[in-house]
Amino acid sequence: xxxxxxxxxxxxxxxxxxxxxxxxxxxxxxxxxxxxxxxxxxxxxxxxxxxxxxxxxxxxxxxxxxxxxxxxxxxxxxxxxxxxxxxxxxxxxxxxxxxxxxxxxxxxxxxxxxxxxxxxxxxxxxxxxxxxxxxxxxxx
Amino acid sequence: xxxxxxxxxxxxxxxxxxxxxxxxxxxxxxxxxxxxxxxxxxxxxxxxxxxxxxxxxxxxxxxxxxxxxxxxxxxxxxxxxxxxxxxxxxxxxxxxxxxxxxxxxxxxxxxxxxxxxxxxxxxxxxxxxxxxxxxxxxxxxxxxxxxxxxxxxxxxxxxxxxxxxxxxxxxxxxxxxxxxxxxxxxxxxxxxxxxxxxxxxxxxxxxxxxxxxxxxxxxxxxxxxxxxxxxxxxxxxxxxxxxxxxxxxxxxxxxxxxxxxxxxxxxxxxxxxxxxxxxxxxxxxxxxxxxxx
Amino acid sequence: xxxxxxxxxxxxxxxxxxxxxxxxxxxxxxxxxxxxxxxxxxxxxxxxxxxxxxxxxxxxxxxxxxxxxxxxxxxxxxxxxxxxxxxxxxxxxxxxxxxxxxxxxxxxxxxxxxxxxxxxxxxxxxxxxxxxxxxxxxxxxxxxxxxxxxxxxxxxxxxx
Numbered sequence: 001x002x003x004x005x006x007x008x009x010x011x012x013x014x015x016x017x018x019x020x021x022x023x024x025x026x027x028x029x030x031x032x033x034x035x036x037x038x039x040x041x042x043x044x045x046x047x048x049x050x051x052x053x054x055x056x057x058x059x060x061x062x063x064x065x066x067x068x069x070x071x072x073x074x075x076x077x078x079x080x081x082x083x084x085x086x087x088x089x090x091x092x093x094x095x096x097x098x099x100x101x102x103x104x105x106x107x108x109x110x111x112x113x114x115x116x117x118x119x120x121x122x123x124x125x126x127x128x129x130x131x132x133x134x135x136x137x138x139x140x
Numbered sequence: 141x142x143x144x145x146x147x148x149x150x151x152x153x154x155x156x157x158x159x160x161x162x163x164x165x166x167x168x169x170x171x172x173x174x175x176x177x178x179x180x181x182x183x184x185x186x187x188x189x190x191x192x193x194x195x196x197x198x199x200x201x202x203x204x205x206x207x208x209x210x211x212x213x214x215x216x217x218x219x220x221x222x223x224x225x226x227x228x229x230x231x232x233x234x235x236x237x238x239x240x241x242x243x244x245x246x247x248x249x250x251x252x253x254x255x256x257x258x259x260x261x262x263x264x265x266x267x268x269x270x271x272x273x274x275x276x277x278x279x280x281x282x283x284x285x286x287x288x289x290x291x292x293x294x295x296x297x298x299x300x301x302x303x304x305x306x307x308x309x310x311x312x313x314x315x316x317x318x319x320x321x322x323x324x325x326x327x328x329x330x331x332x333x334x335x336x337x338x339x340x341x342x343x344x345x346x347x348x349x350x351x352x353x354x355x356x357x358x359x360x361x362x363x364x365x366x367x368x369x370x371x372x373x374x375x376x377x378x379x380x381x382x383x384x385x386x387x388x389x390x391x392x393x394x395x396x397x398x399x400x401x402x403x404x405x406x407x408x409x410x411x412x413x414x415x416x417x418x419x420x421x422x423x424x425x426x427x428x429x430x431x432x433x
Numbered sequence: 434x435x436x437x438x439x440x441x442x443x444x445x446x447x448x449x450x451x452x453x454x455x456x457x458x459x460x461x462x463x464x465x466x467x468x469x470x471x472x473x474x475x476x477x478x479x480x481x482x483x484x485x486x487x488x489x490x491x492x493x494x495x496x497x498x499x500x501x502x503x504x505x506x507x508x509x510x511x512x513x514x515x516x517x518x519x520x521x522x523x524x525x526x527x528x529x530x531x532x533x534x535x536x537x538x539x540x541x542x543x544x545x546x547x548x549x550x551x552x553x554x555x556x557x558x559x560x561x562x563x564x565x566x567x568x569x570x571x572x573x574x575x576x577x578x579x580x581x582x583x584x585x586x587x588x589x590x591x592x593x
Contacts, residue, residue, distance in 0.1 A: 026317065033314040034332050035339040040359070043575075051357035051393075051423070059360040060332045064318040067328035080328040084364035132328070157486060166482035170475060171505040172512065188523060196526045197505040201483055208495035216496060221530035221583075270528075 001136055002108055003075045015073045015101035015115075020065050022057050022093050030061050041093075052090060059087040062097060062128045066117035069099045070132050074113055077137035081112065089127035096122060104131065111135055142279045143214050145251045146240055152210040152255075154237040157202055159194045161230055167198045178230070189227055196224030199234070199268045203257045206236055207272055215253060215274045222270035228261055235260045243276075248347050249288035251276040280352050283426055284388050284397050293344045293383040293399070302336045306375040325370040331416045332363065334371075335403060336381050348397070348422060356394045358422035365416040376408040384417075394423045451552040457563055458518055465547040466513035472541045476501035499571060499580035500531045502542065507584025510546040510567035518563060518588045527564055527587035533580045535573070542571045542579060549583065561590035 027041050039046035040056055047055050063085035071078045091097050098120040105114030112133050119128040161179065168174045176183040177193055184192045200222040207217055228234055238257035245251050253276055259268035278288060293299055306326065314330055315322040336342040349355070371377065385400035398421050405414045455462050479501050487493060503509050506529050511517055518524070549568035556562055568583040 020319065026319075029313070029317040033310070033317040035335075036332075037340075038359075046575075050355060056359075060329055060363060061318060063363060064320075064327060064329040068318060068320050071328060079325060079370045080365075080367060082364070082366045083328050084362065086362040087360055090359075159486065163482070163486040166478075166485055167504075170479035170482045171508060172475075173505050173508045195505065197507075197529050198486075200529050201479070201500065201504055202486065204498075204500055205483055205487055205493045205495055209493045213494070217498065217533065219530070219532040220500070221528065223528040224526055227525075 001111055002106060002113060003136060006074060006103070006113055007106065007108070009103060011103050011106055013103045015069060015103075015117075018065070018069050018099045020097045020099060021095075022061070022091075022097070024055065024093055027055065027057065027061070027093055030058055034058070034060065036060070053092060055093045056090040057093060057097070059085070059128065062087070062091065062119050063130060065097065065099050066101065066119060066128065066130045067132065069101055070115045070117055070134060073101070074134045074136065078113075078134050079136075081133045081135050083130065083132040085128055085130040087128055089121060089125050091119070091121050091127050097127075111138075142281070143212065145214075145243060145276050145278075146211065146253065148240045148243045148253075150240040152206070152238045152240070154235055155206055156233050156235050158233045159198065159228075159230055161192075164195065164198060164230060167195060167201075171195070171197060173197075189229070191229035191231070193227040194230055194234075196222070196268065199224070199228070199236075199259050200270065202236055203238070203259065203268070203270060204272075207238070207255065207257065207274070210238065211240075211253060211255070211274055211276070214279065215276045217272055217274045220257075220270065220272040222257070222268050224268055226261075226265060226267040228259070228267050233262055234267070235262075241271075246275075248292040248344060249278055249285070250347065277347070277350075284351070284353075284395060284424065285347075286386060286388065289345055289348070289397075289399075290386050292347070293386065293401075295383050295386055297382065299344060299381050299383060299401075300336060300342045301378055301380040302339075302341050303376060303378045304334050306334075306371060306373055306377060308373045311373050324373050326372065328365070328367075328370075329363075330371050331365050331403070331405065331414050334377055334379050334405060335416070335418065336379055337401060337418075342381055345399070351424065353395075353424040353426050356423045356425050359420070361398065361419040361421045363416065363418050365414055367414045368412050371405070371413060375413070377405050377413060378407075380404045380406075385419075391423065394425045397422045397424065449555045451554045451564065454551045454553055454563075457551055457553070457565075458520065460516050460518055460548060460551065460565060462548050462551055464515060465545065466510070466515045468543050468545045469513055470541050471502065471544055473497070473502055473537060473539065476537075479504050497537045498531065498533045499537070499582050502537065502571065503531070503544070503569060503582040505529070505584065506531070506569060506582035507567055507586055509544070509582065510569055510584055513544070513546040513569070515546055515548060515567055517586060518565065521563070521588035522591045523589040525587050525589070527585035529585070530583045531580065532582075535577055535579045537579060538573065540574050542573055545570050545572075556589075563588045563590075 101117035104116045117130040242254045253274045257270045312322040403416045546569040550566040565586045
């Protein structure tokens with residue numbers, strides 16, 4: 001069942017934006033939690049040798065920020081039937097990441113909410129684009 | 141034309157070297173071993189040797205250099221050991237030789253070579269006995285080794301299965317790391333924490349970091365997941381990884397190598413929980429002029 | 434001179450196998466010397482030394498490895514300050530071994546030497562042999578293990 005506030009918002013509605021500012025400590029926490037120990041996320045010399053301007057945020061962490069934005073807005077009982085993200089730019093640690101989203105589709109019969117989500121970096125460039133299909137409750 | 145991997149068994153071409161005092165002085169300066177038993181006849185005699193003796197490690201160093209020539213430029217010695225069985229006096233000719241004992245192909249397309257090496261004096265007495273292990277890498281060719289990579293990752297086939305327990309602490313740590321409130325259902329991107337390749341439980345293509353082309357960046361290109369149900373605390377998930385695509389594309393910053401893999405996640409009952417798809421890109425600078433060499 | 438064995442049960446004494454020991458005199462397994470920091474300049478001297486010895490055979494291009502940085506593992510470990518047995522009739526360098534894990538860059542390396550193993554056996558003519566293995570681990574400034582070098586000191590006792 002699609003929640004009332006989602007139906008009321010309708011297709012095209014822009015979700016309230018959320019700004020995330022990462023810290024080196026957060027990237028270390030995420031690396032441990034996700035078992036992703038690539039040096040580009042904590043070792044600035046290594047990141048530069050690999051061709052980046054500095055330590056960069058894990059793409060999947062940005063994806064997580066976007067997934068949480070959509071899930072929190074959809075409300076209690078929301079879970080993703082599908083979620084996908086494409087990484088089109090890098091974000092350096094410490095730089096604000098603006099998380100935005102919009103309702104892309106609504107399927108009341110199937111109880112599904114389609115979202116488009118994206119991150120914007122300090123230069124206004126879109127660095128991650130994501131899509132997700134949310135269902136409410138009743139998961140197996 | 142590709143360099144063929146040496147076939148075992150095979151004897152190496154023997155080489156004769158006569159160590160002079162001058163050779164050993166240079167050696168002594170480099171190894172910081174000026175022990176007089178190598179230079180002073182009286183000291184040598186007092187220690188029980190007829191003449192000054194050649195440093196054992198000097199003989200090992202000659203063997204190591206000869207291995208470079210015997211095995212060719214595609215091979216890199218990974219380990220070598222030498223036992224110094226008999227002293228050899230300075231100034232007498234020594235024969236250096238060995239043989240390739242075995243060639244074993246490895247899953248990533250390279251080969252492990254095992255060799256025996258020796259040093260003999262003019263009377264054919266063995267004074268040094270040793271062995272070495274080397275890795276033979278196939279010629280890099282004109283660009284990225286896509287065929288070798290496809291074989292190494294078993295493109296199209298299941299490449300490995302790994303089982304992970306989803307503990308409460310894991311989900312709480314992940315939720316806190318992404319700034320979410322911990323719950324019994326794991327966050328939507330938690331599937332990434334169960335990826336055998338990210339966790340280095342499955343590592344079939346490490347040689348991509350040892351190619352003779354500078355690397356100019358890379359990382360995940362995309363991640364997708366389809367869930368039957370959320371992953372939950374208490375799940376015991378078996379993840380099976382299959383690489384589905386390997387291809388290259390010329391980009392503005394270099395040649396891009398794409399690898400796409402699919403992870404199938406099933407719970408303890410064998411029921412499908414989720415399928416994820418990950419595209420990873422590595423960027424290389426392949427200079428056409430350099431490749432002609 | 435050929436000796437005919439008349440006693441079918443008389444067999445030559447079996448060579449005793451190496452038996453591992455924790456310590457001999459005051460040389461103990463696990464002793465660690467103060468870590469050293471080494472540059473790779475010495476490797477160039479070594480390569481020049483070998484080039485002069487093998488020069489007439491032609492150029493042999495060998496990638497830099499631990500054996501260039503530590504050509505004599507036994508001497509290296511002793512100069513690091515590890516103890517050596519002294520109460521033996523004869524002391525010799527019994528062998529060297531090198532293991533390369535990562536390529537060597539231009540950065541300096543840390544070297545930690547320790548006594549890895551002590552073993553003893555009796556020779557067929559009744560002499561006591563003690564072998565002490567000195568192993569040095571080389572790591573780069575990022576903490577990654579670059580390689581190891583082991584030197585074995587063999588000490589021969591008098592006939593008992």
